[in-house]
Amino acid sequence: MIYFITGVTGTVVPVIVEDLMRKDADPHFYFAIRKDTRGIGIKSRFESVVTSLDLDQASKQKLSERSKLVEIDVEKEKLGIDPEIYAELVSNTEKILHGAADVRFDQPYDEIKISNVIFSHKIYELFDKIKNHRKENSQTDATLYYISTGYAYGIYNKAIPEDFPDFKPGKPDNTYAQTKAEAKIFILDKINRLNDRIVLFEPTIIGGSARTGRTKTYNLHYVVLMLGYLGKMPFFTAADNQQDIVPVDWVADVISDIMAKDEFHQGVLRLASGPDAPTVGDVHDAGYEYFTANDPVPGHLIPEISFVPRWFFYFMINVQKTFNQAMYKITGKKKYRKMVVGVRLLEGYFPYITRYKVFENSKSTQLLEKYTDCPKAPILQNIKDKNGNLVKKGYIDKILADTLETGWGGIVDFTRVAAQVAANKSSR
Ligand SMILES: NC(=O)c1ccc[n+]([C@@H]2O[C@H](COP(=O)([O-])OP(=O)(O)OC[C@H]3O[C@@H](n4cnc5c(N)ncnc54)[C@H](OP(=O)(O)O)[C@@H]3O)[C@@H](O)[C@H]2O)c1
Secondary structure, three states: OEEEEEOOOOOOHHHHHHHHHHHOOOOEEEEEEOOOOOOOOHHHHHHHHHHHOOOOHHHHHHHHHOEEEEEOOOOOHHHHOOHHHHHHHHHHOOEEEEOOOOOOOOOOHHHHHHHHHHHHHHHHHHHHHHHHHHHHOOOOOOEEEEEOOHHHHOOOOOOEOOOOOOOOOOOOOOHHHHHHHHHHHHHHHHHHHHOOOEEEEEEOEEEOOOOOOOOOOOOOHHHHHHHHHHOOOOEEOOOOOEOOEEEHHHHHHHHHHHHHHOOOOOEEEEEOOHHHOOEHHHHHHHHHHHHHHHOOOOOOOOOOOEEOOHHHHHHHHHHHHHHHHHHHHHHOOHHHHHHHHHHHHHHHHHHHHHOOOOEOOHHHHHHHHHHOOOOOOOOOOOEEOOOOOEEOOOOHHHHHHHHHHHHHHHOOOHHHHHHHHHHHHHHO
């Protein structure tokens, strides 16, 4: 199969590529890449991705030999692709996987729209040309696979429905949700009006691998766990709220199964834990227990977190922000500015953690049973049996082990934590 793939320098797509290398007997790839912000070229960026993959040396070699890099610039016509290569893509591509997006929650609408909406329009334009070319030449139909997000539904006070072919999003939580919703409306219209072969995937929150605990991106719940470990989150809220987290290896397994098996060609597949999703309280309890039992810094005390009502939590956050803003104005000290930026980043995460977000997934589970070998997401949390005993059922310990082994991917420096512990001791 010949694939055109976007987003290979991200978190999720490389894992899908690993799986396609295992599942497709004869894969060939075109990868759409841009230079990075430091000017590192596409060849070097791709080589770093290949080196990081969980594949043996022979498979990495095979992948490099079967890959052609396509430099893109989303803001230019036809993605800025060299016309000869564009024509080659139209002639050769059988399947497109559009996994690229700007996943930040704090970007201005006009900027994030380019990566999340305009990019999708231009990918569809390419798909449309491929589709017509293949029809005219009596070749097998092309398929477009697009990674959307469950959070495109925005604010919902009830369970978020599986409403394909409809889509009625609520008010967006942020510009990411807003632009992903706009892209979904655009793509759904192509299915509904033109009967195009397009599959949309709707993962919820993608977390570390259930197999290894590893992740490339330590955001959202990882940040909250980190602040808890560092004692910078004395209060939290919404202990009963579900946080629908699915592991990256399961998401990749499903998407690569759908692509490689080549039997499901139209519709929406929500990739969610649904009723099996852990609560904020589950994640907190497991984190507190694991971090206190396995803390790499001797003598470091992890304070307990108090769960408070939402209004009080938001009030405290506002007090923090206002205080630090005022202190920055008065003193000009950078540490206050840093605190304000940190609080703003957290505020971007809150809707995903503290707001009611429950995802229906029964229709998708049935489809996954039929079309993949991996219908249900592995469970994150451990559960209580009927006698109240904790049964080790989830993979959360692997996730927590990874945070301590890597220092949240290098964000936490344990020698600094140890120095802080020593300084506190000597000042007592
Ligand atoms: N992570 C989650 O929890 C989650 C949950 C649900 C759905 N999703 C969806 O899953 C997909 C993959 O997410 P991810 O977590 O892997 O994201 P990620 O780690 O942030 O990677 C994003 C990828 O998109 C590329 N990209 C973004 N804007 C681009 C542009 N203007 N031009 C060219 N490339 C661009 C990035 O390239 P550069 O390296 O050049 O920036 C990178 O390869 C996205 O569609 C996202 O909406 C993610």
